[in-house]
Amino acid sequence: MFGAIARKLFGTANERYIKGLQKDVDAINALEADVEPLSDDELRARTDWLRKRIADGETLDDVLVDAFATVREAAKRSLGQRHYDVQLLGGIVLHRGQIAEMATGEGKTLVATLAAYLNALDGKGVHVVTVNDYLAKRDSDWMGKVFTFLGMTTSCILNEMDDVQRQEAYACDITYATNNELGFDYLRDNMKFSLETMVQRPFNFAVVDEVDSILIDEARTPLIISGPSDDSSELYGVVDSIIPHLSEDDYERDEKVKSVALSEKGMETAEVLLRDAGLLESGGLYDLSNVSLLHHVNSALRAHHIFTNGVDYLVKDGKVMIVDEFTGRVMEGRRYSDGLHQALEAKEKVAVQQENQTLASVTFQNYFRLYPKLSGMTGTAMTEAGEFAEIYKLEVVDMPTNRILARKDYDDEVYRSRGEKINAILEQIIECHERKQPILVGTVSIEQSEEISAALKKKKVKHEVLNAKQHEREAYIVAQAGVPGAVTIATNMAGRGTDIQLGGNLDMRIKTELGENPSEDKIVKIQEEIAKDKKVALDAGGLFMLGTERHESRRIDNQLRGRSGRQGDVGASKFFLSLEDDLMRIFGSERMDSMLTKLGLEDGEAIVHPWINKALEKAQQKVEGRNFDMRKQLLKFDDVMNDQRKVIFEQRREMMSTDDVSEHIQDMRHEVIDDIVDKCIPEKAYAEQWDTDSLHEEILRVFNMDLPLKDWAKEEGVANEEIRERILDETDRKMAAKVANYGEDVWRSVEKSVLLQLLDTIWKEHLLALDHLRQGIGLRAYAQRDPLNEYKAEAFNLFEEMISILRDRVITLLAHVELQVGSADEELEAFNQHADQEMTESRQDPALAADQGDSPEYGAATVRSNKPADHIDPNDQDTWGKVSRNAPCPCGSGKKFKHCHG
Structure with missing residues (x-):
């Protein structure tokens, strides 16, 4: 009651904030009489004048009034549209890095020109983000007239552009693009092999149009760049054929969370059907060896009993195309992950496409938080103000309408x-x-x-x-x-x-x-x-x-x-x-x-009755709250990977910016030797406790060097440090000989190429390991452990292991690699070209994101090899096919593949 009285007397916090911006609007209006008489050239010259003021030390806030007055006059002359006072208010809110909630028809597209022009004056570039290609192109052409009139460059990023066109577009003062194009360009840039081929500049300022759609609705669906993995297309068709034979008693469905699972009776029925189809050779569906088959059954169940043709997806031109649940639009190029899309293709009897493995991914939450300054505008944001504040540190300001509703x-x-x-x-x-x-x-x-x-x-x-x-x-x-x-x-x-x-x-x-x-x-x-x-x-x-x-x-x-x-x-x-x-x-x-x-x-x-409306609103609030918790939980998990992603991308960029990574390679070589020596010659151990056989094997495996380690160990008074130094000297001598043999420039290029390519390969494997970890981590809750804390700890251990594997593989490859003298440049070029691979861009299904990590069926079975056992010769590596890193090595050593021939 007291709150209502106070609001009547003093106005709401939002109204008071708007009132505080009015002095700037009055100042802009007062300038109109000075700006109107200027010629077109004189008005255009104000851009250089404003840029000089910023270069001389003034801030963007200092020149805001002059900049906004300039844009308003330019819009009048180039578009025949004059910014209303409420639009000027909206421009100030955007410039301050907040969200302007403006009703439909209030001219948000024109509002963006004010903040975009002002923030582009320092030459660092501004991104205006829209929800689809049509709007990006339309707004770029339409509002571009204002910017061009004022001597600024404008561009638009479209799907069909190549890298050269994208570089030119990002180099412009103002760049219009969809959220998908920006996100995929970021991921692709961090998979490039030279800085010159990267298209994006360092992030500066973004204005997100329809900010609620992009930062809320689409925030649960990460952008994924993937490459082909093992093909199991036929299996989807066979598994799909058994689903219609299951009755309603065979599965339990929960529409609230879009999940379906086999009941105990259904498990028995499914096992009988799978045995009849020749898919289940031994054991039950939940046996470790059959987890992959269980995953296929669950995907097919979801495809048949959760996802509906015409609601969740469409079949068009022989393809299953996802329909966005928020806009009703077909999401071109987007595929459900985790085998669900293949299960839908099998259900609809269209060609089942090959499964893909993640090479790089990022959520919109983590992508847009890369911008030092972010703002947005939409017709509806107040209901999600809490989420904007908590996730993006963005405040929502409710703007008044130009005319009364x-x-x-x-x-x-x-x-x-x-x-x-x-x-x-x-x-x-x-x-x-x-x-x-x-x-x-x-x-x-x-x-x-x-x-x-x-x-x-x-x-x-x-x-x-x-x-x-x-x-x-x-x-x-x-x-x-x-x-x-x-x-x-x-x-x-x-x-x-x-x-x-x-x-x-x-x-x-x-x-x-x-x-x-x-x-x-x-x-x-x-x-x-x-x-x-x-x-x-x-x-x-x-x-x-x-x-x-x-x-x-x-x-x-x-x-x-x-x-x-x-x-x-x-x-x-x-x-x-x-x-x-x-x-x-x-x-x-x-x-x-x-x-x-x-x-x-x-x-x-x-x-x-109004009561019905209130009851419905409460139901909607509950659903919104649940969805927010879901997005927040997903973000917490993604933040763990995001911290690692930032480290890897930063390291990668650092490597690309230098031609000489020899110092880095030398450090890696010394660390590998330290690890080997520490493992085989423990500190303070007696000479008879040293494992010189293993030490000899490891040095031979990694460096291809047959050193007299047993003789060294027998020498009187020799210590582990001395053996370490001798190994370091010998390996340094071998690598120095390679540099002398192939030439400094060629060998430095080899080191850089090997380091970047192996980093990408191992990062891809690490992403897969994190995916598998994420899918099963929810089960830790049964042991009264917090799955998030467990995930953080396990992910950190996996990251350390990844760095260790990277060092080992880089040093091993560089020690073994031999180039033909005289044709080294051609071999290096061929090696770099071999690194290029077919890639697919996609979006993950938000419904899948909801229940990942809460059930065991998403585990992936260990793929020991893609060759039949009778075709594998332990002594011939060419017969092994593709072997999982954590599988026993086919050579019969008893070690994991990654620690043996991997």
Whole structure:
């Protein structure tokens, strides 16, 4: 109560913060009279003037007022648009590294020009991040006019660009790109073999458009670059064929966390079916030797009983394509990981593609935290303000609208059955259509949008369907959704980033109807038509936003609502729900069903009450909280790998920046010798306790040198330090001879190439080991141990082991490698080319991320070799095929492969 009184007297904290920014806005407005009379050249010259002031020691804050006044005038001249005061406020918030929550239609794209121009003045570059290629290209071309007018360079990163084009684009003052392109460029850069081929500059400042979509919705799905692994494509098809033979009693499904597992009865049934198919030769499914088969069975179960065609994915051109659950868009090039995508391909009877192994990965959380300064803008961020603050240290500022919101938000209508709800939706659509009110229908799945579309076709109501199948026409359909009587069905937030203007979108109509060089008369004619149509639409009540279901997140619902009531226009919004909807069904509809029965609710009748809205909001808050905890937990695990990733990438970059890594190689050689000597000649041990046989074997294996170690050990008074020194001298002498033989320049190039390539190979193996560790670490909780702490400790040990293996392999290879004198350069070039491999870029499935590490089925069986046992000759390494690092060595030594011939 006291809080409410204080807010009335002093305003909210947000209102007070906005009020504090007003003095800068007043100063910018006061400058307008000075800037307006300047010629175009004089206005352009202000950029150099501002740059000089920064070079002379002034800060960006010192020149903010002058810079913003300059951009506002440039936008008036190049675009015919003048920044509103609220847009200036938004620009200040972005510059301060905060999130500006601005309603739909408030001109966020134009707001970004202010902060981007100001932060590009110091020459370090600015990234403006958008959600898809269309928006990146559109915004770059559109807002680029402002920057070009002011003498700055602008570019856009597109998927089809090569490295040279990307380098040029990143070298520009302002670069527009999607989050995926930026993330993949970062990963690819850290797999390059020279600094000259890297495309990105050091990070400076990023403005993230639709920041909630990128930093929240997509944060659970890491970007992955992968290469081909062992092929098991046929196995997916065989395992898939047994799943239809399982009954509902054979598995237990939990829709809340998208998981399914075999029951005890199902385990027995599956084992019988697998034996009949010749896949299970001995033991049960949970035997260590059959863990890989269990993994295939679980993937096939998920494919059949959790993932639905038309909701989670589409089959198009013989490929299984993922549908983004938040936008309804097809995610090009993205594949589910952990064999799920292959299981879906087998289920849909399309070609099963080869599995891939991770070569590099990064989450958006960790990628965007690399920027020294980060900001963002969206229509809906306040509901996730806690997550932005905790994960990204970003404060959300709720911006006032330019005009007062005139939209009417109706209470939800709740029906008992889905059929009744669909009938009510159709009645509402037809009513709006007949009185020329444009209506936007938001659905949660492609399946639902096509169901409503089919019903409207029967009623002969003209409409447009916007979902993943019409991705190419997305912007055009959304732009014309405000035409009187238009009926537009959109999957979730498809079309996000494109404004719905009542009466229609002038720019889009000119582009589609008049082509490249439109005449002034025709433009005027279209303007008159749009003005007339806008009046008709306003008289009918503005845009009506109809939601066919509540989403798990309030933010997605608010985004949908925000499409209506743009720039003070009238509008309305209403959600239609049924007790059979997923949210209602999963989160407690049984009590509500019995309550509605007691109330005597008749068929076709709806219950409408603010209490229902509040109950739903609480259910959504619970789901949001659970999802946040899930993302936070995933981030904690990813942070462990991220610390290691930063160390490796930094070391790699350091190596690439120098032509001579000989000192580093020498240190590694000495450390390898130290390790070998310490293991075979323990400190303070007597000479008769020394293991000189093992010492001799190890020096022979690593350095290919047959040293008289037994004779040295027999010498009177010789100590371990003296033997160490003698080994160091001999190995240094051997490597010096190689340098003299091949030439300094050639050998330095060999050292650098070997070091970089082996680092990449071993880092890839380390990532696989961390994946396997992550998948099983959840079981430690049964022993009353914190899985995260266990993971940190184990990951650290694995990292130390990785560094040790790297040293060993680099030194061994350099000691053994022989080049033909005279053709060394050609051999080195061939060696470098051999390192190139086929790579795939993908995104991990967010649903998978939820339950990794909580169940044992994700373990991977040890792959001893990809050759049949009867084809392996212990004495011929060429017959061994691919051997797992931790498998027993095929030579029969009894050691692990990595410690023997690995």
